[in-house]
Amino acid sequence: MGDPINFGQTRSVIFDFDSTLVSLEGLDVLASIAGSARGPEEKAELEMKVAELTRETMAGNVPFPEALIRRVGWIRPDRRDVSRALEVLKRSIEPGVKEAIHFLRDRGMKLLVVSGGVADLVRPISLELGFAGENIFSNELCYEGDVAVGVDPENFLARDQGKVHLIRGQSLPQPSVMVGDGATDLEVREHGAASYFVAYVGVCNRPEVVRGADQVVRSFSELLSFF
Template identity: 30%
Template sequence: MTTLAQTKELFRGADAVCFDVDSTVIREEGIDELAKFCGVGDAVTEMTRKAMGGSVSFKTALTERLSIIRCSREQVNKLITDHPPQLTPGIKELVNRLQHRGVKVFLISGGFRCIVEHVATQLNIPLHHVYANRLKFYFNGEYAGFDETQPTAESGGKGKVISMLKEMYGFEKVVMIGDGATDMEACPPANAFIGFGGNVIRPQVKEKSLWFVTSFGELLKELEKI
């Protein structure tokens, strides 16, 4: 059984740190913002709450929410231009510090690649370090579904990505940081999980996390101990 002290030690000595994106790296839930933008906010927010709480399978929740939104390519592009994702305070400094120490940083999201890539660019994270869901559009730009073959489209998908990264890069110590049930269940294969409550506190994540932080400043402080 890993202890709080061991979790902190794993974080300080990590080969790779994987961040969830919605409500962790950015302040909002991308899918809820997209729904609001497309005029179906309330119906989708309720589905998101259930998905984050773990009471419905992630894929079911994603399919149902997207079938309500039915966003066009133009709407997605306009959302990113008019309402760019808001970075959580401290994330830029934390990613910089980790990268400066030679730690590989990845974004693993149940959100959409077109939005997550925008976030990765702001944080100087290479786009091949982004794992997220892909929206599909018909040639006329209308919504055509999402790529169901992406590991992040499934419950347990974040864990699959981490297993893949360990195999691909030979990482021994991988830490997952996030606010939701889908992040917590990625440990194992992640060697440690840090619960993040800086934007929203999910009670079951707070209860079950050995280390639960409410700001990225707490993680920066831990890195200074080295």
């Protein structure tokens, strides 16, 4: 990382969702809620293995598509678990996010959410934060009756380098900045789908992600200081 970069000329900002706009990981929350119905031992085991796979994936050690499918298959949340998880996540929005969205939008920047998380959680919160519906992208859970058993495999975001391909396909006004905490966010800049990558470490500090960042920020107010 060299001198601080001024992002004032930026025309698009792409945000990750889990551990960036909110302080939790949606699938970890789902695991905890769905696990509650299965007895304390099974709950603890489910939470542990889901959280561990989340960590390994965000550090870039496990391919994202495989990790997503495995975690949803273990959790198998029903619709009530999903709406409970949504309530928990709504209370975990990072400080300053709404202000940051307004600030950047007032300066004419195009703002997107691109998340490997699931739409039932990502979409309502992103809408509430002020993102336009057509600029929110995430995975879709596939339900059998009331139980989510997998994700839509046709969605770009369920595939390898999903964020890279999805963002490229948007032909965004440039320059663009990707803001996130995970390996799949860094990948967006590494593959040229965004001009810059800002590592958001307000929730998780992953050395292998921070190492590749153009800028590192601890909060949304710090993020705005570069614009």
